[in-house]
Amino acid sequence: xxxxxxxxxxxxRTKAQNRRAILDAACEVFIxxxxxxxxxxxxxxxxxxxxxxxYNYFPDKASVFHAVLExxxxxxxxxxxxxxQRETTLDAVVLEGFRVYFSFIVxxxxxxxxxxxxxxxxxxxxxxxxxxxxxxxxxxxxxxxxQRKQLAPTIDLDYLSAAMGGVAFxxxxxxxxxxxxxxxxxxxxxxxxxxxxxxxxxxxEEFGV
Numbered sequence: 001x002x003x004x005x006x007x008x009x010x011x012x013r014t015k016a017q018n019r020r021a022i023l024d025a026a027c028e029v030f031i032x033x034x035x036x037x038x039x040x041x042x043x044x045x046x047x048x049x050x051x052x053x054x055y056n057y058f059p060d061k062a063s064v065f066h067a068v069l070e071x072x073x074x075x076x077x078x079x080x081x082x083x084x085q086r087e088t089t090l091d092a093v094v095l096e097g098f099r100v101y102f103s104f105i106v107x108x109x110x111x112x113x114x115x116x117x118x119x120x121x122x123x124x125x126x127x128x129x130x131x132x133x134x135x136x137x138x139x140x141x142x143x144x145x146x147q148r149k150q151l152a153p154t155i156d157l158d159y160l161s162a163a164m165g166g167v168a169f170x171x172x173x174x175x176x177x178x179x180x181x182x183x184x185x186x187x188x189x190x191x192x193x194x195x196x197x198x199x200x201x202x203x204x205e206e207f208g209v
Contacts, residue, residue, distance in 0.1 A: 015057075018047075018049060018053060018056075018057065019057050021047040021048070021049060022043065022044075022047060022049070022054060022057055022058065022064065023064070023067060023068055023071060024046075025043050025044070025045075025046030025047045026043045026064045026065070026067075026068050027068045027072070027110055027114065028046060029042045029043050029046060030065060030068065030114060030117065030118055031110065031113045031114055031117050032117075034117050034118055034121075035061075035065055035118045035121040036121070038061070039061070040054055040060075040061055040064075043061075043064065062125075065118075065121070065125075066125065066128050066129070068114070069114070069122065069125070069128060069131075070128070070129060072108065072110060072111040072114060073111070073131070073134070075104070075108075076101065076104045076105075076108070076111075076134075077133065077134050077137060079100050079104060080097055080100055080101060080134070080137070080138075081137055081141065083096045083097055083100050084096075084097055084138075084141040085141065085144075088148070089150060090145055090150040090151060090195070090198070091191075091195060093141070093145060093150075094164075094191050094194055094195055095187065095188070095191035095195075097138075098168060098186075098187040098190040098191050099183070099184070099187040099191075101168050101172065101187075102168075102171070102172060102175055102181075102183045102186050102187050102190075103183050103187075105172050105175060105176060106175065106176070106181045106183055112176055115172065115173060115176045116176040116177060119173045119176070119177065122173070123169075123170075123173065131165070131169070134165060135161055135162060135165040136161075138161040138164060138165055139157055139158065139161040142157045142160060142161055143157055151198070151202070152201070152202040154201070154202065155198065155201065155202065160194075160198075163194075164190075164194060167190055167193070167194075168190060171186050171189070171190055174186075
């Protein structure tokens with residue numbers, strides 16, 4: 001392989017390594033210092049990069065925080081889709097979905113600490129691409145349930161997916177603030193809240209809730 005052909009490959013690897021270093025450093029800084037107290041300089045100091053290199057990858061502090069949050073929630077979204085697509089009844093989809101969500105938050109220590117240290121900041125960023133994507137995926141999976149007659153056509157799936165996502169998010173913030181996080185209690189509360197509401201709106205006899 002010629003040096004000219006190898007050069008682009010090296011550049012891409014270097015770019016990927018630099019971005020990785022920034023994301024890892026940013027996650028550490030946001031956990032230790034909190035978003036408000038942290039600065040871009042604090043992030044760069046945790047790497048071996050020149051200060052100006054940061055701006056080749058992220059325009060500001062908010063963008064790198066969004067990137068960290070999105071990366072930390074990718075596996076969560078994958079697991080949620082897997083359980084929702086595996087289960088075939090409304091009860092199981094709702095209850096197991098909440099159980100997976102809250103269990104993951106507690107088990108993934110970087111995400112757990114990131115949320116606990118930056119709860120207020122994350123709450124103001126609910127419309128970030130990572131969180132919005134999760135709501136869109138939930139909407140799609142609820143639509144599949146509706147096609148299987150597990151949800152009545154009168155249920156507004158846009159409202160339902162937004163409400164479920166919002167409740168999961170808010171309860172998740174409260175969960176990580178507990179001295180001993182009660183995953184099962186939180187999942188049951190959220191699940192029964194929505195199953196009871198759906199039953200009231202659609203009728204228990206027809207949809208078996």
